[in-house]
Amino acid sequence: xxxxxxxxxxxxxxxxxxxxxxxxxxxxxxxxxxxxxxxxxxxxxxxxxxxxxxxxxxxxxxxxxxxxxxxxxxxxxxxxxxxxxxxxxxxxxxxxxxxxxxxxxxxxxxxxxxxxxxxxxxxxxxxxxxxxxxxxxxxxxxxxxxxxxxxxxxxxxxxxxxxxxxxxxxxxxxxxxxxxxxxxxxxxxxxxxxxxxxxxxxxxxxxxxxxxxxxxxxxxxxxxxxxxxxxxxxxxxxxxxxxxxxxxxxxxxxxxxxxxxxxxxxxxxxxxxxxxxxx
Amino acid sequence: xxxxxxxxxxxxxxxxxxxxxxxxxxxxxxxxxxxxxxxxxxxxxxxxxxxxxxxxxxxxxxxxxxxxxxxxxxxxxxxxxxxxxxxxxxxxxxxxxxxxxxxxxxxxxxxxxxxxxxxxxxxxxxxxxxxxxxxxxxxxxxxxxxxxxxxxxxxxxxxxxxxxxxxxxxxxxxxxxxxxxxxxxxxxxxxxxxxxxxxxxxxxxxxxxxxxxxxxxxxxxxxxxxxxxxxxxxxxxxxxxxxxxxxxxxxxxxxxxxxxxxxxxxxxxxxxxxxxxxxxxxxxxxxxxxxxxxxxxxxxxxxxxxxxxxxxxxxxxxxxxxxxxxxxxxxxxxxxxxxxxxxxxxxxxxxxxxxxxxxxxxxxxxxxxxxxxxxxxxxxx
Numbered sequence: 001x002x003x004x005x006x007x008x009x010x011x012x013x014x015x016x017x018x019x020x021x022x023x024x025x026x027x028x029x030x031x032x033x034x035x036x037x038x039x040x041x042x043x044x045x046x047x048x049x050x051x052x053x054x055x056x057x058x059x060x061x062x063x064x065x066x067x068x069x070x071x072x073x074x075x076x077x078x079x080x081x082x083x084x085x086x087x088x089x090x091x092x093x094x095x096x097x098x099x100x101x102x103x104x105x106x107x108x109x110x111x112x113x114x115x116x117x118x119x120x121x122x123x124x125x126x127x128x129x130x131x132x133x134x135x136x137x138x139x140x141x142x143x144x145x146x147x148x149x150x151x152x153x154x155x156x157x158x159x160x161x162x163x164x165x166x167x168x169x170x171x172x173x174x175x176x177x178x179x180x181x182x183x184x185x186x187x188x189x190x191x192x193x194x195x196x197x198x199x200x201x202x203x204x205x206x207x208x209x210x211x212x213x214x215x216x217x218x219x220x221x222x223x224x225x226x227x228x229x230x231x232x233x234x235x236x237x238x239x240x241x242x243x244x245x246x247x248x249x250x251x252x253x254x255x256x257x258x259x260x261x262x263x264x265x266x267x268x269x270x271x272x273x274x275x276x277x278x279x
Numbered sequence: 280x281x282x283x284x285x286x287x288x289x290x291x292x293x294x295x296x297x298x299x300x301x302x303x304x305x306x307x308x309x310x311x312x313x314x315x316x317x318x319x320x321x322x323x324x325x326x327x328x329x330x331x332x333x334x335x336x337x338x339x340x341x342x343x344x345x346x347x348x349x350x351x352x353x354x355x356x357x358x359x360x361x362x363x364x365x366x367x368x369x370x371x372x373x374x375x376x377x378x379x380x381x382x383x384x385x386x387x388x389x390x391x392x393x394x395x396x397x398x399x400x401x402x403x404x405x406x407x408x409x410x411x412x413x414x415x416x417x418x419x420x421x422x423x424x425x426x427x428x429x430x431x432x433x434x435x436x437x438x439x440x441x442x443x444x445x446x447x448x449x450x451x452x453x454x455x456x457x458x459x460x461x462x463x464x465x466x467x468x469x470x471x472x473x474x475x476x477x478x479x480x481x482x483x484x485x486x487x488x489x490x491x492x493x494x495x496x497x498x499x500x501x502x503x504x505x506x507x508x509x510x511x512x513x514x515x516x517x518x519x520x521x522x523x524x525x526x527x528x529x530x531x532x533x534x535x536x537x538x539x540x541x542x543x544x545x546x547x548x549x550x551x552x553x554x555x556x557x558x559x560x561x562x563x564x565x566x567x568x569x570x571x572x573x574x575x576x577x578x579x580x581x582x583x584x585x586x587x588x589x590x591x592x593x594x595x596x597x598x599x600x601x602x603x604x605x606x607x608x609x610x611x612x613x614x615x616x617x618x619x620x621x622x623x624x625x626x627x628x629x630x631x632x633x634x635x636x637x638x639x640x641x642x643x644x645x646x647x648x649x650x651x652x653x654x655x656x657x658x659x660x
Contacts, residue, residue, distance in 0.1 A: 171372035174339050179386035179433075180360035193376045 029255065036060050036248035043244055060245030063236075064253065067246070069224065073232035078257060080142055080228060081210050084149035088206050089199055091150070092157025093165075097187050099158070100165040101173070111162065117155030122148065123215060133220055140223040148216050153206040164198035165191060200268035207265075211258045229254045289350045289363075289440035289473045290315045291336060296345035298331055305331055308503040309345070311492055316471045318464070320488035322478055323526070327494040328504050329477045330445055336475060337443050338362050350440060365434035366443040369450060371426045373418040373433075380405075380414040383432045397436075404432045407466070424455045431463070435470075442467070442474040448483065460486060481527050485511045493523045521653045524570050524646055530608060534570040535616035536650060544569065544591075548613035553591035556642060560657040562649050567656070570646035573608060573621030579637040580628045590642040593618060597634045611636060 034050055035043045042055030049055065064070050099111050122129075129148060130139075138144040168191055176186045192199070217231040233250035236243040291313040298306040306328040313319045321329040334340040335347055338359035346353055354362055365386070373382050383404060387397045405411050408428045418426055427447060434442055444463070448456045464487050467474050478484055484491045492508040499522060500506060506526075507519045518524035524532045538545040542561055543552040546569075555561065579585045579592065593613055601608040609620040609630060620638050630636050647656045 169370060169372065171368040171370045172374065174334075174337070174359075175366070175368060175372040175374075175433075177339065177359045178337060178364065178366050179437075180389045185389070190374060 032248050033252050033255075036245070036252040038245075040245055043248075057245070060243075060247075060249030061253075063243065063246040064249045067235070070229075070232060070250070070253075072225070073227050073229045074253075074257070076142060076226055077211060077229040077254075080145045080149065081207055081258075081261075083142075083146045084153060084210050085203055085207055087146065087150040088153035088157050089203060092154050092202065093161050093192060093195070093199065094187070095154070095158045096161035096165050097191060100162045111158075114158045115155055117151075118159060122152045126215070126219060130219055138220075140221050140226050142221065142226055144220045145216055145226075145228075148220065149210045149213075153202075153210070156205060157202045160202050161195060161198055164195045168194050197268055200265040203265045204262060207261055208258065211254075291441065291473065291475070292346075292348045293332070293335075294346040294348070296332075296335065296347055297343045298328065298335070298340065299343040304497055306504055307497055307500075309505055310503070311505060311508060313473060313475060315473055318467050318474045318476065318487060318489045320476045320478060320484040320491045321494060322481060322484035322488075322491055323494035323504075323506075324479060324496065326496040327500075328496070329479075329494050332494070332504075333366075333443055333445055333475055333477045336362075336441065337364055337366050363440040364443055365437045365439040365441075366445065367427075367430045367434050367447045369446040371418070371430040371450075373426055373429055375418055378415050378417055379410060379421070379429050379432075382418065382429055383410070383436055386433060386437050400436045400438075401432075404435045407435070408432050423451055424459070427451060427459060431466075435466075440473065442472050444474065444476040446478055447476075449478070449480070456483075463487065482529055485515070485527065491527075493526055495522050517655065518570075518646060519655050521568060521570070521648050524648070524655075528572055530573050530619055530621065532570045532572045532646065533616065533618050534568055534646075534648070535613065535618070536566055537569045539565050539567045546593075546613070548593045548595050548618075550592040550594055550637070553640075553642060555645075555647065558659040559647055560659070562647070562656055564650065566650045568648035568650050568653075570648065571618065571640050572644070573619035575641040575644040576618060576620045577622050577639045577641070578609070578620050578624065578628075578630075579639055580624075585637060588637075588639045591640040591645075592637055593640060594635065594637045597630045597632050597636055599632055600630065602629075609636070611638065 031047065035047060037051035037058065037060075038049075038055045039057035039059065042049065042057070046055075095114060099107060099114075133139050133144045138147070172190060172194075173186055176190050181189065212230060213228075214230045214234070217226075217228040218234075221227070222231065229250070233247055233254065236246040236250065293309045293311045296306060296309040297304065309328075309332060321332055323329050331340055335342055336349070338354065338357060338361075342355050347355055349362060349364075374385065377385065380401060383401050384397050387400065392400075405414060408431055410425075410428055410432055413421060413425060413429075418429065421429065427450075430447065447463070448459055451459060460483060463476075476483075476487060488511060490508060490510055491514055493506045493514065494500075494504045495506050497504060507514060507523045511527075514523060514527045518527060518532075521534055524534060535546070537549075539555075539562065540552075542555045542557075542559075544555060544567065545552045576593075579588055585592075593611070595611040595613040595618070598610040598612050598617060601610075606621055607624045607629065609624075611618045611620060618638070618640075620636075624630070647658075648654060649656060
């Protein structure tokens with residue numbers, strides 16, 4: 001009896017903590033979304049009130065859709081995030097495979113060198129990066145952003161994936177070799193499917209900072225054609241007047257795609273975590 | 280599949296093969312020929328290089344020195360896929376994200392075989408191994424024995440020139456192991472494909488191999504890992520050195536040192552000096568290593584048996600008694616060594632620890648080794 005009760009008590013405590021944390025994490029998002037549907041006056045009068053027939057107003061969304069090329073911004077953000085993600089996963093996994101699978105001189109040093117980027121923020125090199133992009137004629141292109149984000153995401157990807165790839169059994173890879181697979185096909189058809197949960201983890205960790213980044217779009221690609229959604233939303237934040245309706249609407253819209261991507265990857269993530277336990 | 284392997288005469292030859300990791304030798308001077316269609320077993324304790332030798336044949340391990348040929352072709356630098364070998368791993372190494380059917384068919388698909396042919400071969404192999412009920416399951420949903428069968432099936436469908444087995448049965452329980460042992464043996468005889476089988480279990484080696492190569496770790500072996508290669512009975516009847524003598528046979532042969540004077544052997548436990556049969560060439564020194572298998576040591580029960588004893592009679596105290604059912608093993612202390620008596624006792628005659636018993640060792644079936652070289656003494660036929 002007592003045992004069951006302590007279990008129940010512990011379970012309640014655990015859930016209380018988790019629920020509190022969830023609420024704290026979700027309330028800002030919730031406030032943004034509800035206020036984006038209200039009139040400016042209602043936002044300031046009662047920030048926490050739900051959108052009602054009395055205060056309901058879509059002016060934020062209409063402003064966003066009329067002013068600036070928001071669809072273009074979205075597309076830019078999507079392009080940059082997806083392309084960077086693709087390259088980070090591809091190159092990260094390939095480097096991780098080489099590091100975990102082959103014994104060669106300098107293997108360990110190479111691994112440490114690649115992991116160094118986790119500790120040194122890429123923003124420290126902003127000036128040099130800008131100079132490089134100017135020299136390469138890549139300023140105000142999405143390519144510049146994709147290159148920078150790929151570089152930014154690779155260290156963590158290589159680090160996590162190489163640890164995971166070490167756990168793939170050697171016999172399995174050798175069975176593939178005897179079955180006649182080339183090293184590339186061993187990588188793509190045997191190893192990649194087995195480290196899919198790790199890939200999902202890396203994808204989530206890589207994707208969110210890229211989508212949310214304001215720094216590099218502002219510096220490397222501030223032109224109208226290459227603006228990302230985060231940068232695009234800034235037009236409504238003025239020095240003297242801020243169009244809160246539009247800002248909140250833009251932010252609400254910006255949440256949607258990243259949420260969808262997250263849901264896709266997190267399913268893999270959870271499957272990966274529970275794969276061993278549920279058998 | 281019934282016509283027997285590729286029929287291409289896939290013999291395998293090791294010629295002075297060495298394997299070094301950094302500065303450490305793992306395999307030294309391995310020279311051995313595996314004949315076409317033969318079932319060869321590599322056996323030895325862990326660290327003897329048997330798996331390394333097998334992986335060299337597969338092409339998974341580079342060769343530091345020497346030459347390895349398959350079917351007369353030097354394969355030192357050939358990648359695994361060009362060697363026409365199939366391998367069964369101890370961990371089974373099934374592809375976890377594929378169904379049984381996909382696992383078995385995978386090697387053929389990679390080789391771009393027509394789909395219809397793949398289907399026939401998979402069907403045939405799964406019929407032979409009884410895999411039909413699980414073809415659409417993932418390896419995760421199979422028991423150890425079933426996974427082992429899938430691994431066999433995957434090797435079988437390839438119809439390779441050589442089968443390689445790397446301790447395939449060591450993860451199975453004892454009963455299943457005995458069954459699979461016979462099954463693999465039968466399969467190999469039917470297909471007639473050259474096979475190399477690695478195991479640390481001498482029983483497996485004795486029961487399965489056409490010939491057995493006994494390997495030893497270099498620390499014990501010296502010049503070459505290969506201690507002896509021959510048919511199971513050759514190894515059992517005429518072990519060439521103490522290592523093989525002790526390794527082959529269960530329970531193991533007892534080897535102890537005795538004094539020698541002319542052709543007479545003496546030892547504190549001997550009731551009388553024993554005369555070495557004339558076929559043995561006496562060794563140089565005044566010591567000799569004597570080996571006796573438990574099955575050739577007979578207990579002397581009762582006075583009349585003692586009176587009739589012809590051979591070498593030893594006397595000692597019983598240490599422990601192990602009853603196995605079909606036989607009883609009595610460990611007898613002979614002063615500095617233990618001799619095993621492996622004959623049937625009845626309830627009435629079963630000795631207890633502490634009893635002093637006498638036993639007769641079959642002189643004709645003694646094994647004699649030189650204490651210095653550990654090699655078998657020369658003997659005439």
